[in-house]
Amino acid sequence: MKKLSKFVDTRIGFFILLVVLFWLKTLFAYFTDFKLGAEGIFQYLILLINPVPITALIYSIAFYFKRARFFYPVLMGLDIANTLLLYLNIIYYREFTDFMTIATMTGYSKVNQGLSGSSLALTNVHDLFYWLDIVIILILMLMRKIHFDPRAVSSKLAFAFTSMSLTLFGINLAFGEMSRPQLLTRTFDRTYIVKYLGIDAFTGYDAVKSQHINNMRQSATKSELLKVKKFTDKHYAAPNPKMYGIAKGRNVIVIHLESFQQFLIDKKVNGQEVTPFLNSLYHGKDTYAFDNFFHQVGQGKTSDAENMLETSTFGLPQGSLFATLGSDNTFQGAPAILNQRAGYTSAVFHGNVASFWNRNNVYKNLGYQYFFDASYFDTSGDKATGYGLKDKLLFKNSINYLQNLQQPFYTKFITVTNHFPYSLDDEDKDPNFQTTNTGNTTVDNYFVTAHYLDQSLAEFFAYLQKTGLDKNSVIMIYGDHYGISNSENKALATALDRNPDDWTDFDNAQLQRVPLMFVIPGSGGRGGIYHQYGGEVDVLPTLLHLLGISTKRYIQFGTDLFSNHHSQVVAFRNRDFVTPHFSSISGIIYNNKTGKVAKLTAKQKKRLEKDQKLVNTELSLSDSLNEKNLLRFYHPKGFKKVNPANYNYSNGLKREKQIEKKLGNKSTSIFSKNGNRSTVDDYSTDAPEQNHSSTDSNRIKITNPDANNK
Numbered sequence: 001m002k003k004l005s006k007f008v009d010t011r012i013g014f015f016i017l018l019v020v021l022f023w024l025k026t027l028f029a030y031f032t033d034f035k036l037g038a039e040g041i042f043q044y045l046i047l048l049i050n051p052v053p054i055t056a057l058i059y060s061i062a063f064y065f066k067r068a069r070f071f072y073p074v075l076m077g078l079d080i081a082n083t084l085l086l087y088l089n090i091i092y093y094r095e096f097t098d099f100m101t102i103a104t105m106t107g108y109s110k111v112n113q114g115l116s117g118s119s120l121a122l123t124n125v126h127d128l129f130y131w132l133d134i135v136i137i138l139i140l141m142l143m144r145k146i147h148f149d150p151r152a153v154s155s156k157l158a159f160a161f162t163s164m165s166l167t168l169f170g171i172n173l174a175f176g177e178m179s180r181p182q183l184l185t186r187t188f189d190r191t192y193i194v195k196y197l198g199i200d201a202f203t204g205y206d207a208v209k210s211q212h213i214n215n216m217r218q219s220a221t222k223s224e225l226l227k228v229k230k231f232t233d234k235h236y237a238a239p240n241p242k243m244y245g246i247a248k249g250r251n252v253i254v255i256h257l258e259s260f261q262q263f264l265i266d267k268k269v270n271g272q273e274v275t276p277f278l279n280s281l282y283h284g285k286d287t288y289a290f291d292n293f294f295h296q297v298g299q300g301k302t303s304d305a306e307n308m309l310e311t312s313t314f315g316l317p318q319g320s321l322f323a324t325l326g327s328d329n330t331f332q333g334a335p336a337i338l339n340q341r342a343g344y345t346s347a348v349f350h351g352n353v354a355s356f357w358n359r360n361n362v363y364k365n366l367g368y369q370y371f372f373d374a375s376y377f378d379t380s381g382d383k384a385t386g387y388g389l390k391d392k393l394l395f396k397n398s399i400n401y402l403q404n405l406q407q408p409f410y411t412k413f414i415t416v417t418n419h420f421p422y423s424l425d426d427e428d429k430d431p432n433f434q435t436t437n438t439g440n441t442t443v444d445n446y447f448v449t450a451h452y453l454d455q456s457l458a459e460f461f462a463y464l465q466k467t468g469l470d471k472n473s474v475i476m477i478y479g480d481h482y483g484i485s486n487s488e489n490k491a492l493a494t495a496l497d498r499n500p501d502d503w504t505d506f507d508n509a510q511l512q513r514v515p516l517m518f519v520i521p522g523s524g525g526r527g528g529i530y531h532q533y534g535g536e537v538d539v540l541p542t543l544l545h546l547l548g549i550s551t552k553r554y555i556q557f558g559t560d561l562f563s564n565h566h567s568q569v570v571a572f573r574n575r576d577f578v579t580p581h582f583s584s585i586s587g588i589i590y591n592n593k594t595g596k597v598a599k600l601t602a603k604q605k606k607r608l609e610k611d612q613k614l615v616n617t618e619l620s621l622s623d624s625l626n627e628k629n630l631l632r633f634y635h636p637k638g639f640k641k642v643n644p645a646n647y648n649y650s651n652g653l654k655r656e657k658q659i660e661k662k663l664g665n666k667s668t669s670i671f672s673k674n675g676n677r678s679t680v681d682d683y684s685t686d687a688p689e690q691n692h693s694s695t696d697s698n699r700i701k702i703t704n705p706d707a708n709n710k
Helices: 002-008 011-032 040-049 051-064 068-096 102-106 116-121 125-142 155-179 190-197 199-218 223-235 276-282 301-311 334-342 356-366 391-402 441-467 486-495 505-510 536-546 602-627 652-666
Strands: 251-257 287-290 345-350 370-372 409-414 473-479 516-519 528-530 582-585 588-591
Touching: 002 011, 011 040, 011 051, 011 068, 011 125, 040 051, 040 155, 040 190, 051 068, 051 155, 051 199, 068 125, 068 199, 102 199, 155 190, 190 199, 199 602, 223 602, 251 301, 251 441, 276 287, 276 441, 276 516, 301 334, 301 356, 301 536, 334 345, 334 356, 334 409, 334 536, 345 356, 345 391, 356 370, 370 391, 370 652, 391 409, 391 441, 391 652, 441 473, 441 486, 473 536, 486 505, 505 582, 505 588, 516 536, 582 602
Parallel strands: 251 409, 251 473, 287 528, 345 370, 345 409
Antiparallel strands: 287 516, 473 516, 582 588
8 A cells, every 4th residue: 555655646656546547437437327339349348448548648738747736736627627528428428318519518508507407317326436536536635645746757758658648549549440440430320439439539529520510611602502402302292282281371389299209199007098188189080190200309309309390401410500500590490481471470488598409599590579488487486397387387378478479370389397307296296197117217207297298288278279279270299309218218118018128229219209290170170190201300391381381492301291202211310210111220220010120132222222322411411501501592582581680589578569559450369359358367277386476495496687678
């Protein structure tokens, strides 16, 4: 121990101690928190050595500081910063099954509000291990058990450490290329880079790539738009004459089901339906539902789903388009198209702060005229979760603003209660509903919050029917992304009557189905459940065609789900894809009927190679369109570029009433059509918080610093 103590009291010894400790922490994360999919002795060997070279390289910077009073703080600062980067990736991975990119980090300030409740739920007891060594070392330094070595390391020796670290990293990279050729050039899965090179190398690589994107955007030209336009023109699917315009002139009410997966529909737990109301809609004669509809989100999660819904373009390969590019990107989205083509008023109702996911900026660029965020609602006490106003209260309290919108309107309600970690106050739980007992809290709670969301929808639809608003509306309901992540799916398997030991990546892919329904009352009872494959990028062209608005002039990567020419190749953000017969997951082709690895004929291989090429092309072109902001060069007939300066989300209700007063008898709002009488009392909810004036709850409050500007 004395020899070890003396060794640690030298600069080289202290350096090696910190490198070894961080190496152990990283390995602990690899095998406990991350699922890197290492196979075989060679991959495990790479996994064991990859944290060392890049950590040693970073920490060797401290050797260039000669004085002890600089060397030790710099080295400890690097160790703390590196541990923080590792730990943030651990927390992020637990929720998203992915790693943090530079785009995610730079957009963090725009998405961090409301995340603290979720972040707390993502922590584990063993997380102390990641910080314990730092605490102990700092205490030993303060107690002078670790002494500062006044002897500086020579410049030659410092350079030797740096050179040796670079050499080791080169060897590490070579091993990675041997196991996965074109590791850095193809980069179709971030997990591979972490598995072969480590978190630090991935972050550095991503920083270089992000800078490259910025440079591309600055140098973009109109000619690059032609490739995108040529592809979307060729990919365009003409509408089905039987469906085109069946909802023409109707209001559009979009209901965004947070974290809601398709398997919840018709699911029974302990003999009880989880979502009885949604089930009744799903099988209703006026509902056009899809049972092979997949989410296609990336790291942007909810914001990616919104982007695809509004623009029919994909989210980014890294980070959130809303958070990183949305403030100054040019969009040709649903709110602007509907306003300019058919005079629609547009509004979003969401009980979280306006800056969450940078919505307060993105919505203006999309052309949304109103945004009723948390500042318009009472979110005090137990009325809100960490992500915003509870769903029953959101629908109920939105009526005050909805009824004064001029019709036809395009509105979107973003629910939040069915959000990880799926916590619900006891007073909001249905005492007659008994959830699963899988032993996994996330899975068991998921059914409880989904049941609550279903009750919220039932109350909202009761209002629509009572006021007759349903008869001149199309209500579109869709799930934004998965609720149970791949890391939890084996626990979910038992609730789905599946053997978790037989669970595969194919099963994970099939669980990415989410609901999509178009409820069109009075459309002739021609509804039904459609089985064609599609994804979120297909929503906008489908909706516009139902409203009788042609999409041919716009750049959209999706196709009308009802069209006879609709493409049934559904691309995932990581370039995997599913089709009606086969699923391509991580380069492995599965047969959808058997769930096993497919035995392909030459003809099938050729077909799937063509499908993969289509997936790669559309994702790449969509990325080019958004990253380079190419739509600034495109001016389709009848579309005027949105000017965000024209939109202001304060005083929304006041502006609505001013328009009603100005229009007089020509006002088309629900309020005006109801003889200038409010319909708020037509809404009934059993939400217990409705009668709460305030509470002393310690719940995280949803706040908006701009709320007093109303």
